[in-house]
Amino acid sequence: MELTTVKLVTIIAEAVLEERILHDLRQLGARGYTIGEVRGSGTRGIHASEWEGKNLRIETLVGPEVAEQILQHLANNYFPYFAVIAYATDVQVMRGTKFRG
C-alpha cells in the first residue's frame, strides 16, 4: 500500500456550535470527524463557551476540494459572530479513498 495525500482541516470553535458544525461538515462531504476538548483565547473577547470553560477542536480528513469548501463555509457563516478559527494542512494516509471518497 502506498501513501496518498489528503487534507486535514482543524476547526477550533466554542462548544455550543458542535451540532451545527458537524451537520455542516457532513453536508459538505466529510466522512468522519474527531473532537477534542480544549480551551484558549484569541483576538475576540469572551464568548458564551468561556465561562462553561470549553472550546472544541474538530478535525476532519477530507479531499482538497472539500477542505477548501469547508474553510469558505466557516469564513462566511461563523467567523463574523462566533469564536471560530480553522486551518488546513496536507497529511499522508494509507487508503486515501476512505477520506477522499
Added chain:
Amino acid sequence: MELTTVKLVTIIAEAVLEERILHDLRQLGARGYTIGEVRGSGTRGIHASEWEGKNLRIETLVGPEVAEQILQHLANNYFPYFAVIAYATDVQVMRGTKFRG
C-alpha cells in the same frame, strides 16, 4: 540551532488499544508519544470504546522511515477490525536527533 524536519504521526484509535499501540510504537522505534482523549465517528459503525465515550489521539514524532513503518504496521494489523485511522505530516523541530535518533 537550526531547524530539522521530522515526521509527526497521528493515530486516532479506540481506547482499548492504548497498551498494544504504545507497545508497537516502541518496537518500531518511536522515542516518545503524546496522548489526548477525543471522541469521533467515521465510516465504521459503533465500536466498543464508543459507549465508554472515548477514542485516543496518539501523536509521535519520528524519522521518515519509522513513520512509514508505523503507518504500514497499523494498516496491516489494526485497520481490518479496529476503529483506527492514522496520518503523517512533516514538522520542523529543534534538535531533530531527539526524535530521529
Added chain:
Amino acid sequence: MELTTVKLVTIIAEAVLEERILHDLRQLGARGYTIGEVRGSGTRGIHASEWEGKNLRIETLVGPEVAEQILQHLANNYFPYFAVIAYATDVQVMRGTKFRG
C-alpha cells in the same frame, strides 16, 4: 477570500509551565493560543506533572518569523530542564492577518 499560509507551532509541556509559556508567547507576538490536556512520555524520566497526570498541548498560529523565535526561545529557556518539546508546521488559513498581524 483566498488562502494564506501561516505557521502552526505546537508545544507539549508539563502543566506547571502554563502561565510562563503563555506569557512568553504573548511577548513573542502570538495573538492567541489553544490548550488541550494530554499525557505522554519521552526520553526524559518523570517530571513533576507526571504524578499530577497532565501535560499541556499548546497550539498557536503565528507568522513564520514569530514561529522561529518561539522555537528558539523554548529551546534556550525550557529544553535544558523542563519536559518540553515543540514543533512547527505550515497551515493554510482564511484571513491570515488575524494571526500574522
Added chain:
Amino acid sequence: MAIVELVQINLLSPMVLAFALGIVATLVHSDLKLPDELYTTLSIYLLLAIGLKGGIALSQTSLAAFWAPAIATLALGLIIPVIAYTVARRLGRLSIADAAALAAHYGSVSAVTFAASQTFLDTVGVRYEGFMPALVAILEVPAIVIALLIAQMAGGQQDGDWREALRELVTSKSILLLVGGMIIGWLAGPHGGKEVAPLFVDLFKGALTFFLLELGMVAARRFRDLPSAGWFLLGFAIMMPVFNGFLGVWFGSMAGLSLGGSTILGVLAASASYIAAPAAVRIALPQANPGFYLTAALGITFPFNLALGLPLYYTLATWIIGS
C-alpha cells in the same frame, strides 16, 4: 427580624462565604481550579435534586392551590422580558440583539439562586409551598422565547438559527432534569424518596456550597469586563432584579402564595438565567455581545441577589403580606 439582621444571617451562611472565597481565589490569581466535570456534575445534581424534592412534595400536596401561582408565574415570564427589552432599548440605547439578549436572561430564572433562597428561608425558619420547583420550570423557557420573538420581529437577527434554538430550549438539560426529577419524585413518592435522600437531600447544601465556590470564581472573571460594560449595564443589573423581585412577590401574594412562597417567586423573577439563556441566545442571537449579558447576569446580578437580594425580597414579602 430587621433587614440588617437578615442580611447578616445570609452573608454568614457557608454558601455565600464559599462564593466570596471563589471571588478571592480569582482576584489573587490562585491556581485553584475546579474541574469542569465537577462543575457539570454539580449542576446536574442540583437540578435533579431540586426536581426530586419538588416532585415528592407535589405527591403529597393538593394541586388545588397550584393553578393560581402557575398562571402568575407564566404571566411574569411574559411581562418581564418585554419590560426588560424596552428599558434596555429606550434607556440603554442598546442594539436590538443586546437588548433582546438581556430580556431573555432576566426573564428566565437561575436555579441556583432558587436553591439559595430555599436554604435562606430554611435558616430563617420560614416555610414555603412544596411545588415551587414546578414554578422554576414554568418560568425558565417562556421569557427566552418571547425575547427571541421580539428580536425576530424587530428584524435584528437574520443570522441566528432560532428554530434550532427553540428546539434545544425545550429539551435543554435544565428543563429535562427539573421536570424529570419532579416526575420521578412524584411517582416514587416519600417512600422511594427516602432511599435516595442521603444523596439528594442531606448533601444538598454542601453541594450547593461547593458549586458556589466555583460560581464565585466564574463571576469574578466577569468583573474585569465591568469597566467596559458601562454605567447603564451596572444600573440595569441591579435595578432590574429589584423591580422584578417586587413584581414576583406581588404576583405571588395575589396568587395566594404563602410568605415563603411569595419570597421565592420574587427571587425567581429577580434572578437572571445563566444556563439556559446564554446557550439559547448564543445560537439565536450570535451578534449579541456575550461580554454584555454574561457580565450583567453572572458578574453583577447573581452576586447581588445572593448577598442582598434574598433578604431584600423576603422583607418586601413581609411588607406586602405581613408575617
Added chain:
Amino acid sequence: MAIVELVQINLLSPMVLAFALGIVATLVHSDLKLPDELYTTLSIYLLLAIGLKGGIALSQTSLAAFWAPAIATLALGLIIPVIAYTVARRLGRLSIADAAALAAHYGSVSAVTFAASQTFLDTVGVRYEGFMPALVAILEVPAIVIALLIAQMAGGQQDGDWREALRELVTSKSILLLVGGMIIGWLAGPHGGKEVAPLFVDLFKGALTFFLLELGMVAARRFRDLPSAGWFLLGFAIMMPVFNGFLGVWFGSMAGLSLGGSTILGVLAASASYIAAPAAVRIALPQANPGFYLTAALGITFPFNLALGLPLYYTLATWIIGS
C-alpha cells in the same frame, strides 16, 4: 405479593425511573450529558462499595454455608456460555466470533444489575446472604474465558490477542475493586466499616440512581441499532436471560441459598456483562461486531432485567423455594 404488584413496586423505584429518564433524554436529543469522568467514578464507587459491604458481611457470617453456593455459581459460569454459544450458532446462525462474544457477555455478570436486585429485595423486605458479592466475583471471569476458548478451538479468532485478553481479565478493575473491596471490608470489619459507611452505604442507592440515569442514555443510544440487529438477537436477548435466570435460581436453591440469595443468583445468571466482557472480547475477538453484543447486552437485556427481570426471578424463586 403478586408479580404485577412487584413489577409496579420495581418500576416506581427512583433507580428504574432515573433509567427511564436517561432513555427519554437521548430520544428527545437533549443536550444532557454526564461527564465520562463521573461515569467512571460512579462505576468505581459502586464496585468498591459492593465489595466492601460484602466483605464486612463475610467477616461476620460463617463460611460453612459459602462453599455450596460458590460451586453452584462456578458451574453456572461454565455451563451458560456453552449453552449461549450453541444457541447463537445453531439457531442464530451467527459467525463463530459473534456467537462466542454473546456467550462471553451472557455468561459473565453485570454488577449494576446485581446492585439493583439488592435494592429491589430491600424494598420488598426480603433478606439474602451477606456473601453474595463474592459470587459476583466468582461468576464474572470464567464464562468469558470459556467463550474465548470456544472461539479459539473453533478457529474463529487467529487475529485476536487472547493471552493479553486473559491477563487483562484477571487484573480488570471490576475484579480488583470487587475482590479488593471485599478484603478491605473483611479486614476492617464492622467497626472500620462504620467509619466509611456514610459514603459507601448511605449514598449507595443515590449513586446507583445517578449511574442508571447515565446507563439509560447509553442504552437508548443502542436502540438505533435494534433494527439492524434482527429478530433473532431480540429474542436471544430476552429469552436467554429468562432461561439463565431460571437456571440461577434453581442452582441457588439446590445449593441451599435463601429465597433472597437464590433470587440474586438468578439475577446474576440472567444479567449480561457490559464492563469486563466488552473490553476482553474487543481485544480477543476483534472481528466480532460490537454493534451486535453491545446492543443485545446493553440495549435489550439490561433494561429487560432491570424493569421486568428482577420481579420475575424473585417470583420464580418463590415458586421453587416457596416463601
Added chain:
Amino acid sequence: MAIVELVQINLLSPMVLAFALGIVATLVHSDLKLPDELYTTLSIYLLLAIGLKGGIALSQTSLAAFWAPAIATLALGLIIPVIAYTVARRLGRLSIADAAALAAHYGSVSAVTFAASQTFLDTVGVRYEGFMPALVAILEVPAIVIALLIAQMAGGQQDGDWREALRELVTSKSILLLVGGMIIGWLAGPHGGKEVAPLFVDLFKGALTFFLLELGMVAARRFRDLPSAGWFLLGFAIMMPVFNGFLGVWFGSMAGLSLGGSTILGVLAASASYIAAPAAVRIALPQANPGFYLTAALGITFPFNLALGLPLYYTLATWIIGS
C-alpha cells in the same frame, strides 16, 4: 496500648487498606485508573473540609492556648529545612538543587497525612486541639521559602524563577482552601457548619479512603524509581521523618499541646509535602531531579508515615507527655 497493637489498628483501617489496594492495582498492572478530575476534586474537598472543621472548632475554642503552638510550629518550619538540607548535602553529597528540593518537601507538610492522623486518633479515642488545621497552614509555606532561599544563596538556581514561585506559593490552592475554609467555618460557626456537615464531616473518612486508593497507585508508580534512587535516599526518606516527628512531638509538648495535639504536630513535622512543594520546586529549582524528591516524599515517606509513622509518633508522644 502497646505499639504493635496500635500499628495493627492502624493497618486494618479502611484508609490504609485502600492505600494498599492502590499499590496492588499498580503492581499487577490493573486497568484501574481514577479520573484526574476525581483526584483534583477529592484534594479540593479534603483541604476545604479540614479548614472548615478547624474554623468551626476555632470559633468555639479560646485562642489563648493557640499562640505557643503557633510559634512552635513556625520554629519547626524554619529549623527542619536547614537540617534536612545539611544532611542531604553533607551525608548525601547531593547537588545544591536536589538538597534544597528535599529540604522544601520535608520542611513543608502533607495535608492527607494530617487527615489520616486525625482519623487514627479518633479511632484510638484520643482527643486533640481544634485549631490543629491552623498549624497545617502555618507549617506549609515557610520551609519551602527557606529551602529556596538556601538554594538561592548557595547559588544553585540562577535558572529558576523564584519570585514567581513565591507568589504562587502564598496563593496556592492548598493555602487558599485551608485558610479560606477556616475563615468560612469560623464565621459560619457551629450552626452554619451543621448545614454542610453531611458533606464535609460525615463523608470525610470515606472520601479520604477513596483518595488514598489513588495515592496508593501514585506511590507505587514511584517504586520503580527506587533502585535508581540509591541507599541514601531510602535512609533519608525514613530517618528524616522519624527525626522530624520526634522534633514535632517535643516542640508540641513544650508548647503545651495535649497528647493528641503533640502527636499531630509530630505527624505534621514528619510528613513531606507533595502538593505545594513539588509545584514550587519545579518552577524555582528546575534543575532538581523530580524523580528524586517525588520518589522520596511519595514513594517512601508517605507510605511509611501512613503505615508505621502514625502509631510511632503517638507512642513517642505518650513517652514524652505520658498518657
